[in-house]
Amino acid sequence: MKKYYMFICIFILFLFAAGCSKNNADEVDLNISAAASMTESLTELTEMFEEEHPNIHISYNYGGSGSLRQQIEQGAPVDIFLSASSIDYDKLADQDMVDEGKAILTNQLVLIKSNKEDIESLDDFMAGEDKVMAVGTPEAVPAGSYAKEALQELGVWEQLDKQSRLVYTKDVTHVLTLVKEDAADAGLVYASDVIDEDGVTVIQTFDSNLHSPIEYYIATLQNEDQEEEVQQAKDAYYQFISSETANEVFENYGFQPVK
Incomplete structure (x- = not known):
């Protein structure tokens, strides 16, 4: 048994x-x-x-x-x-x-600033010679590539690069972090990156004709x-x-x- x-x-x-x-x-x-x-x-x-x-x-x-x-x-x-x-x-x-x-x-490309900054447009940013902009590294980050195209079309990329006013990042999340922490005065990201995002403000949306789709x-x-x-x-x-x-x-x- x-x-x-x-x-x-x-x-x-x-x-x-x-x-x-x-x-x-x-x-x-x-x-x-x-x-x-x-x-x-x-x-x-x-x-x-x-x-x-x-x-x-x-x-x-x-x-x-x-x-x-x-x-x-x-x-x-x-x-x-x-x-x-x-x-x-x-x-x-x-x-x-x-x-x-x-x-x-x-998606759309937008220029953002920290809520603590007083700049209201790309022109305001360009006027402040000591201000820096965070962008994705163009060779590795699509947002950075689109940013470079747009700023070249607007005739300011070479000036910013020559004046060492560009901070290159590994991705758009890094751009957001630098702007929110005031390590950069402005940054270029996608519109989708700042939906309900605290600490930053969109100050300009770029015309899609300025960069590749x-x-x-x-x-x-x-x-x-x-x-x-x-x-x-x-x-x-x-x-x-x-x-x-x-x-x-x-x-x-x-x-x-x-x-």
């Missing part, structure tokens, strides 16, 4: 272990590299996505799109790339590293050895980020969907 009960217990434990093993096998981790300017909106969207897909866990690596693209080129294990630059998206696509992708959002891209990345479950998770995330539900959240954070 004791052997019988022992057999039953072992059988139950076997079924339990098999069930746990199956559940673990169904869990999928997605590694996503995303432009730093999307941090807040993606935080909200990820909660919604993981509620719909409890078996999919998402890990984000935020930064400047140029730096993130270089990491991908160097072999970083990334499943999806969310870029604030068509250039960085195109560079991966040209190397056949993109499985599926498209433009999903647009600001478009955000989503790309699922090629991986021939990827398991089917991961590919399905990538497809689910891609469809979710492209949905009307996601667009509504993005609009709340200052983005505009691509028409």
